[in-house]
Amino acid sequence: MDLKRITAGIVALTVHSTKKLLLSRKVVITFLVAAFVALVMGYAGTQGLDPLEDGTNLMDTLILFFFMPVMAMIYGSSLIRDEIDDMSITHVATAPLDRVYSYIGYYIPLVITVTVSVIVIATAGFLAFFTQHDIGAEAVEIYCEFAILIVLGSIVYSSLFLTISVVFKKPVFFGLFYAFIWEGMIGSLPGVIQKVSVKHYLRSIGSGWVDYGDMSGFEEATGFGDSVIVLVLLTVAFLVIGAYLFRNKELC
Amino acid sequence: MTMRERGTENLIVAESLGKWYGEVIGLNNFNLEIKPGITGIVGPNGSGKSTLFKLVLGLIRPNAGEITVFGKKPWRNSELHSLIGFCPDYESLPADSTGREYMSLIGHLHAMSGAVLSKRIDELSELVGMTDALDRKTGGYSKGMKQRMKIAGAMVHDPKLLILDEPLSGTDPLVRKDLIDLTKRMNKEHGHSIIVSSHVLFEIERMTHDVALIYKGRAVASGDISEIRDLIDKHPHNIIIEGEGMVALAKALLDEEYTVSVAFNEGKDSITIQVSRPDDFFGGLPTLMDVTGSSVKSMYSLDDNLEAIFKYLVGR
Numbered sequence: 001m002d003l004k005r006i007t008a009g010i011v012a013l014t015v016h017s018t019k020k021l022l023l024s025r026k027v028v029i030t031f032l033v034a035a036f037v038a039l040v041m042g043y044a045g046t047q048g049l050d051p052l053e054d055g056t057n058l059m060d061t062l063i064l065f066f067f068m069p070v071m072a073m074i075y076g077s078s079l080i081r082d083e084i085d086d087m088s089i090t091h092v093a094t095a096p097l098d099r100v101y102s103y104i105g106y107y108i109p110l111v112i113t114v115t116v117s118v119i120v121i122a123t124a125g126f127l128a129f130f131t132q133h134d135i136g137a138e139a140v141e142i143y144c145e146f147a148i149l150i151v152l153g154s155i156v157y158s159s160l161f162l163t164i165s166v167v168f169k170k171p172v173f174f175g176l177f178y179a180f181i182w183e184g185m186i187g188s189l190p191g192v193i194q195k196v197s198v199k200h201y202l203r204s205i206g207s208g209w210v211d212y213g214d215m216s217g218f219e220e221a222t223g224f225g226d227s228v229i230v231l232v233l234l235t236v237a238f239l240v241i242g243a244y245l246f247r248n249k250e251l252c
Numbered sequence: 253m254t255m256r257e258r259g260t261e262n263l264i265v266a267e268s269l270g271k272w273y274g275e276v277i278g279l280n281n282f283n284l285e286i287k288p289g290i291t292g293i294v295g296p297n298g299s300g301k302s303t304l305f306k307l308v309l310g311l312i313r314p315n316a317g318e319i320t321v322f323g324k325k326p327w328r329n330s331e332l333h334s335l336i337g338f339c340p341d342y343e344s345l346p347a348d349s350t351g352r353e354y355m356s357l358i359g360h361l362h363a364m365s366g367a368v369l370s371k372r373i374d375e376l377s378e379l380v381g382m383t384d385a386l387d388r389k390t391g392g393y394s395k396g397m398k399q400r401m402k403i404a405g406a407m408v409h410d411p412k413l414l415i416l417d418e419p420l421s422g423t424d425p426l427v428r429k430d431l432i433d434l435t436k437r438m439n440k441e442h443g444h445s446i447i448v449s450s451h452v453l454f455e456i457e458r459m460t461h462d463v464a465l466i467y468k469g470r471a472v473a474s475g476d477i478s479e480i481r482d483l484i485d486k487h488p489h490n491i492i493i494e495g496e497g498m499v500a501l502a503k504a505l506l507d508e509e510y511t512v513s514v515a516f517n518e519g520k521d522s523i524t525i526q527v528s529r530p531d532d533f534f535g536g537l538p539t540l541m542d543v544t545g546s547s548v549k550s551m552y553s554l555d556d557n558l559e560a561i562f563k564y565l566v567g568r
Contacts (some may be wrong), residue, residue: 005363012360023348089343091354091405093311095361219432247328250312 009097013105014112017079026074027149030117033071034124042128051133052142056213058129059146063122064202065188068153069179071121072114076161077175080106081168085252093251107162114154124147125224130193138212145209149202152231156198159235163242166249194220198234201227262287262310263322263413263445266471270316271303278303280318280333280469286447290439292456293449295466299499301449302341304466305417308447309338322412332361337406341418341449344402351382351401354390355408361527369408373556376404396427407444414438416448420455432458488512489530494522497546504540508533 041058049055083089092102122143130139164171164178187197194200201221204227207218222230262285269282279300293301306312307319310326310333319326326332345354352373359369377383380400385393390401399419406414415433420428436459438444450456456463457477464474473480493501502514502523510533512526527533541548 008363008365009361012357015360016357020346020348087342087344088346090340091358091361094309094333094336094338095358096330096331097361099328179298239308242541251306 005096006098006101009095010101010105010108013092013097013102014108017106017109018112021075021079022116023111028105028116029074030071030120033067034121037067037121037125038128041125042132045129045132051130052138052212054213055129055133055139056142059122059142060203060206060213060215063118063146064149064153064206065199066184067121068118068150068202069115069157069183069199072110072154072157072161073172073175073179075113075117075214076110076158077105077164077171079110079162080165080246081171084226085102089251099247099249100243102107103223103239103246107158107239107242110158110162111154114158115151118150118154119147122150122221142210142212145206148209149206152205153198153202156202156231156235159242160198163238163245166242166245191220195222198231201230264319265448266304266307266317266319267318268317269307269314271300271307271312271314277469279307279314279337282466282469282471284464284471284474286464287462288445289462290435290446290460292460292463293447293466294453294456294463295449296451299451299466300469302417303467303469304438305338305340305415305447305449308415309333309336334409335412337409337411337414339399339402339406339414339416339419341421343398345390345393345398345405348367348389350389350416351386351393351404354401355405358405358408364409372408372410376407379407379437380404381430396423396430399423399427399431400434403431406439407442412445414444414446416446418449418451420450420452428455435459488526488528489533490524490526491530491533492517492522492524492550492552493548494550495546495548496521497544498523500544501540501546503545508536509539510536 015064039061041055044054046059047245064187070196080089083092092105093099095102097105124141126143126146130143133139161171161175164174168174182197183197187194187199201222203215203218204221204225210216210222222225264284264286266282266284269279269284271278272280277300282300284304293304295301303312307314308321308326310329312514313327321332322335332489346357349357355373355376356369358459359365359372364372373386374383377386380403382397382400382404385401390398393401401417403414403416406416419431419435423431432455432466435446435448439446447458448456448459452461461477462475463477463480465472465480495501498516498521502516502525505511505514505525510527510529512528514526516522517524525533537548540546
């Protein structure tokens with residue numbers, strides 16, 4: 001299979017699926033969550049808290065801790081499954097593109113969509129909180145650091161939830177379990193056990209950058225390099241498993 | 253079963269092919285060869301037509317036997333898709349895309365782009381009569397328009413083989429005629445080999461004489477429609493005759509070798525006759541009417557439905 005055809009196929013799928021995801025009804029959820037986060041952080045901003053310390057903690061808790069995996073779950077866990085169920089996957093399944101590449105054509109738009117959604121939510125919260133205070137270079141720095149963590153989180157979580165979308169017939173249920181029980185609960189337990197969550201490694205990376213809030217003093221943090229390696233390995237592993245299963249999946 | 257021998261290479265060869273979904277059999281010991289041209293696949297709903305197409309496209313994997321398309325096994329062979337265009341029998345158009353966007357996506361997936369793709373889209377939309385609706389969302393299309401757009405989508409990359417799964421299903425008579433004409437034109441003027449399925453034999457007859465009959469997961473007959481017709485004609489036919497002098501006609505018919513049974517329907521002006529050799533019956537009937545002085549107002553076969561024919565072909 002020639003490179004031109006592969007590239008053209010991946011680009012076509014990326015453009016199509018990105019547009020489809022960003023114009024889907026699920027975008028309403030993004031805006032509702034953004035409004036909720038803005039409301040919470042806006043109210044917190046009026047309470048005379050330490051802007052940098054508490055603002056960072058709010059971003060950590062609301063965005064990285066909670067809505068990051070939830071948004072990835074909402075967009076990712078049913079992406080391929082929905083197309084299998086409504087048969088619109090036919091034009092992909094009958095294209096002269098190995099399904100491994102088609103899978104990448106689903107993964108890239110998912111990363112883009114999750115990133116955009118969570119950035120929108122984070123921006124709404126950030127502006128609602130920090131504009132009530134004197135925004136300095138530190139605040140912008142915090143925003144940028146979280147933006148990078150959001151991109152990293154989107155890359156990892158998208159690979160995970162896309163795999164779920166291929167494996168399960170009712171992926172949303174497993175996605176909910178993972179997002180709330182696994183990441184939400186196990187990822188918050190003290191000690192070594194939290195290291196089985198993606199969130200631990202994201203916060204570990206963040207602890208090396210962010211100078212404020214609880215994240216900066218993250219005692220259980222894994223080293224920066226190790227965290228990056230773990231997340232890269234996780235992403236690759238999920239992509240390989242997902243692509244393999246998708247390639248061998250009967251579509252009927 | 254009869255096999256066609258036209259001296260041309262087979263597009264599709266299925267040998268002892270089997271596919272089942274749990275306890276449900278899709279295809280069983282299925283043998284078929286399909287050559288270039290238009291081939292009709294005829295069978296009642298649930299006979300295995302769509303399963304066959306999915307196997308041809310490599311969307312599902314056979315449980316037994318082998319299938320080759322253009323000499324290659326289709327499972328996990330995406331490169332074959334550049335030679336095949338598929339129009340499914342179900343809704344597959346993305347409702348939030350326009351016809352042009354849909355065809356563009358398919359073109360891009362086949363590495364087409366720019367002026368070449370735009371020209372192709374314009375040509376095809378004209379061919380299927382969808383030029384005016386090209387920039388409308390497909391969600392607002394009628395059934396016939398959707399069928400046309402799906403056919404156009406299947407042809408974007410100019411495939412050698414077009415698979416049309418029940419393209420006439422759910423369409424009104426005018427659209428049917430258009431689609432039948434379009435199918436013939438695509439073969440005659442554009443050189444596409446076409447496999448078209450239906451559960452109505454006469455619709456397929458209007459498109460092609462090469463037919464394969466599928467019933468309960470098996471290819472029960474294939475070949476020229478006249479060969480199929482011969483097989484069907486050997487099938488004991490149930491015929492209803494209505495008119496005057498039916499008692500005398502019934503007595504005379506009972507003396508004929510080809511008559512299996514005669515039964516009176518309500519009243520004595522209607523009989524149901526079962527014959528083993530329909531040709532002999534139809535040939536001899538005028539003489540019998542003369543001899544018995546009977547007259548026939550109407551006569552029709554009870555075996556117009558394919559189900560009876562399939563049952564006969566399977567059981568023979």
